Amino acid sequence: MDILGMYPTFYMPWIGSAWVMGIIGVIHVVASHTSVGAAFLFALLETKAYRENKPELMDFIQRYGKFLLVFSYIVGSVTGVGIWYAITIASPRGTAGLIHSFVWVWAAEWVYFTVEVIGVYALVYLIGKIDRLTHLKVTWAFALASWATMLLIVGIISFMMWPGNDAWYQTGSTNDAFYNINFFAHLGVRTGSMLVMATVVGLIVTAGMKDKSEALRRSVVRTLTPIGLIGGAFSAIMFFYYLQTLPYNARVMLDAHLLPQYAAGMIAVVAVTVAYLVFAWWRPLWVTTWIAVPLFLFIAIVGVWPEERMRESMRKPYVAGQYIYGNQVIARDVPGKGIKGEVDIIAEKGLLKVHPFIPDRLRTITPGNQLEVGRLLAKISCANCHALEAGAPLRSLPDKFHGATDKDLIAAFINGPLKHGAVPYMPRIDLPAEEVQAIAAFLADANAHREGGTAQSPSTAAVPVAAANKE
Ligand code: HEC
Secondary structure: OOOOOOOOOOOOOOOHHHHHHHHHHHHHHHHHHHHHHHHHHHHHHHHHHHHOOOOOHHHHHHHHHHHHHHHHHHHHHHHHHHHHHHHHHHOHHHHHHHHHHHHHHHHHHHHHHHHHHHHHHHHHHOOOOOOHHHHHHHHHHHHHHHHHHHHHHHHHHHHHHOOOOOHHHHHOOHHHHHOOOOHHHHHHHHHHHHHHHHHHHHHHHHHOOOOOOHHHHHHHHHHHHHHHHHHHHHHHHHHHHHHHOOOHHHHHHHHHHHHHHHHHHHHHHHHHHHHHHHHHHHOHHHOOHHHHHHHHHHHHHHHHHHHHHHHHHHOOOEEEOOOEEOOOOEOOOEHHHOEOOOHHHHHHHOHHHHOOOOOHHHOOOOOOOHHHHHHHHHHHHHOOOOOOOOOOOOOOHHHHOOOOOOHHHHHHHHHHHHOOOOOOOOOOOOOOHHHHHHHHHHHHHHHHOOOOOOOOOHHHHOHHHHHHHOO
């Protein structure tokens, strides 16, 4: 094997492709969880309307259904396609790896999604036009199809974390991948939280129903809020179960980097959501648009962003199945799929020789092109997780070296912990000496030209060396 099956590297300055993916993903999760959760709220409410003969509840379902058609389905579909595009350029091999395991799961999901979209139209436009029992069956079919799309996707994204056993590596079978160790826990977290999202959005819809009777608004709010609270409690319990199903690298990342940053926000979201739902139950008519919309935004942004960020970060250094690193290098052999690890080949031959998308003039390092090669190598090896600009928000690489301008110090880190795979959340990156020198020269230069001043003091710059010396 002379050339590895790599793709061109897509680099998004400052925020990296990770944040592009994260922003699209958060919008998608909010839209899709709201619509799947709402499908269940509709089914439960309509069952109540049918059993207790309260046809006026159907007014709410119709209005919420139209709201979903305009917002959730359009935003959800557009961002769904956006996710495909973003992951394909950000992580082409991760995406290819998933397709090789899950192509029929995606096909099945598409079928359920089609049923869901037809279902929501049928639900909204057939109210009052077909008999009530048939309509109730349509609504339940819509709810189950919606949840099926979530169930199928959760199998895939939990496999991205890890299969959790050795079977899949040996068999490569879709079942071993899909029923991975954190599938049920993850499905539980999302199923509970979709009910919360749908309740919170449902309160926006009820707040807008000023033209309807107070009795109807009260009855809707009093039915929705307990469902939201029970969903939230279930989601919280499943979250603790989920934590037990994580791999070692994820726990390190969680304890060392994520919880210190996000724990306060997560507790705040839970507290505010519980207080809000209890308040709404107590005073259903006090929930105005001015309260409902900001609370929705707060829960969506402060709740979903850290959740998605954490799931993405905890997977580090891998993007999928603990065999494809974030930087697209294959981390290990997967006999079940005929896949071979690539770290050692790269160490022996050098990335410049085995990567297909290196311009010919950069394949050999010279004093004249060293910085340019260093930048390209850093882009390929590190930029999936680190921005290359000083001060950039996505774990800026110059900042991670604390502004160091000393090439040897930077090279010592790469030749130490990175080469030996000693950092649990970073790939093992083992490169020939001259390639390490090029990356180090580029980073030292980036720090020497930091905007707004000089490099930081030598005492902080010494931190990575201390880490390297532990080796
Ligand atoms: C798959 C993702 C990934 C890749 C690829 C990656 N890193 Fe990291 N790196 C991380 C994470 C995650 C952290 C933890 C810090 C954080 O979250 O802010 C980190 C931290 C660091 C630190 C700070 C020391 C520490 O242990 O926290 C340095 C220095 C660093 N990376 C250098 C590099 C260099 C140089 C490359 C490329 C040759 C690279 N990284 C490639 C994910 C990655």
